[in-house]
Amino acid sequence: xxxxxxxxxxxxxxxxxxxxxxxxxxxxxxxxxxxxxxxxxxxxxxxxxxxxxxxxxxxxxxxxxxxxxxxxxxxxxxxxxxxxxxxxxxxxxxxxxxxxxxxxxxxxxxxxxxxxxxxxxxxxxxxxxxxxxxxxxxxxxxxxxxxxxxxxxx
Amino acid sequence: xxxxxxxxxxxxxxxxxxxxxxxxxxxxxxxxxxxxxxxxxxxxxxxxxxxxxxxxxxxxxxxxxxxxxxxxxxxxxxxxxxxxxxxxxxxxxxxxxxxxxxxxxxxxxxxxxxxxxxxxxxxxxxxxxxxxxxxxxxxx
Numbered sequence: 001x002x003x004x005x006x007x008x009x010x011x012x013x014x015x016x017x018x019x020x021x022x023x024x025x026x027x028x029x030x031x032x033x034x035x036x037x038x039x040x041x042x043x044x045x046x047x048x049x050x051x052x053x054x055x056x057x058x059x060x061x062x063x064x065x066x067x068x069x070x071x072x073x074x075x076x077x078x079x080x081x082x083x084x085x086x087x088x089x090x091x092x093x094x095x096x097x098x099x100x101x102x103x104x105x106x107x108x109x110x111x112x113x114x115x116x117x118x119x120x121x122x123x124x125x126x127x128x129x130x131x132x133x134x135x136x137x138x139x140x141x142x143x144x145x146x147x148x149x150x151x152x153x154x
Numbered sequence: 155x156x157x158x159x160x161x162x163x164x165x166x167x168x169x170x171x172x173x174x175x176x177x178x179x180x181x182x183x184x185x186x187x188x189x190x191x192x193x194x195x196x197x198x199x200x201x202x203x204x205x206x207x208x209x210x211x212x213x214x215x216x217x218x219x220x221x222x223x224x225x226x227x228x229x230x231x232x233x234x235x236x237x238x239x240x241x242x243x244x245x246x247x248x249x250x251x252x253x254x255x256x257x258x259x260x261x262x263x264x265x266x267x268x269x270x271x272x273x274x275x276x277x278x279x280x281x282x283x284x285x286x287x288x289x290x291x292x293x294x
Contacts, residue, residue: 028211117214
């Protein structure tokens with residue numbers, strides 16, 4: 001199995017995986033390595049690993065929904081924030097909309113068949129989540145978290 | 155990194171199954187946990203300890219597996235993934251304060267944080283070790 005992991009100039013890194021839940025371990029390893037190389041804290045690493053896993057899994061299970069597809073994950077350091085972009089060619093879906101998440105008021109599924117828990121987790125683990133529909137089809141989801149121990153929202 | 159699952163049986167009242175998980179619990183392997191709990195219940199276990207000392211990561215699919223474990227140990231059918239948070243929230247209300255016969259032992263900080271952020275701690279007793287968990291179930 002060939003893993004497309006490379007480092008671009010200016011500390012930018014990326015990984016491309018097929019839409020297969022068996023690839024999630026590679027995704028998590030990629031995030032851990034990137035966060036460590038950027039000087040992020042253990043807590044920042046744990047939070048980003050959780051958020052990226054949930055976002056990527058959501059694309060696999062509900063975006064591509066069993067159909068073949070690729071997911072590109074890009075990590076970069078901007079100032080003191082780690083920015084991770086997740087790009088796919090699945091039908092457009094914005095996980096940033098919907099009921100606000102909270103442990104006392106869990107959100108409803110954000111789409112038919114969605115368990116919703118993953119969306120809740122990814123939103124609580126990072127400082128910011130941005131979604132945009134790609135002009136040529138698919139989604140671009142950006143997760144931003146401080147490299148410091150505590151997320152800014154804590 | 156995959157997930158290994160071990161099951162030990164502790165005699166007593168009630169008989170307890172100790173399911174030891176080691177690795178990363180995610181969408182690729184959570185069904186194995188549900189199967190292990192289902193088999194333990196079918197084998198007569200009426201208490202369950204999930205020893206998570208070796209679990210370094212748990213995705214939301216792992217939460218679903220834990221939710222299923224509680225349902226199975228009550229003699230109910232596992233929840234429907236299509237039901238999403240609604241069923242989970244309903245269940246957390248049902249079981250709040252019950253203590254129950256399902257305990258999580260030795261969860262690492264990252265795992266405990268996920269349980270806390272999703273309100274799942276309401277569903278389980280939490281113990282520092284598997285022995286403490288077994289004692290809490292059989293002595294409670």
